[in-house]
Amino acid sequence: MKSWKNRDIRNRNLFKKYEQKRLILKSLIADLYLPMSIRLEAMESLNKLPRNSSITRIRNRCILTGKAQSVDKKTGLSRNILRKLILNGQLVGLKKSSW
Numbered sequence: 001m002k003s004w005k006n007r008d009i010r011n012r013n014l015f016k017k018y019e020q021k022r023l024i025l026k027s028l029i030a031d032l033y034l035p036m037s038i039r040l041e042a043m044e045s046l047n048k049l050p051r052n053s054s055i056t057r058i059r060n061r062c063i064l065t066g067k068a069q070s071v072d073k074k075t076g077l078s079r080n081i082l083r084k085l086i087l088n089g090q091l092v093g094l095k096k097s098s099w
């Protein structure tokens with residue numbers, strides 16, 4: 001589990017590092033008024049960026065366990081950990097619902 005968490009942290013840092021450059025290159029590629037040579041250079045430099053710097057490589061993982069399935073977006077916790085914390089009263093404002 002630890003290696004998944006470390007890999008996720010590394011990918012998030014890479015994304016943060018190259019986010020602006022990636023956006024600029026994508027806008028250059030999409031601009032149809034620019035000459036094709038400039039657009040091709042932008043495509044080549046975009047391909048040279050690390051693969052893990054893409055947003056699609058980032059996976060939502062639980063911040064405590066590193067589990068990738070059933071992670072709540074607001075809290076960043078998996079459903080099992082979220083339920084345990086709610087039942088123990090460690091998360092303020094949330095309670096187990098029953099009807």
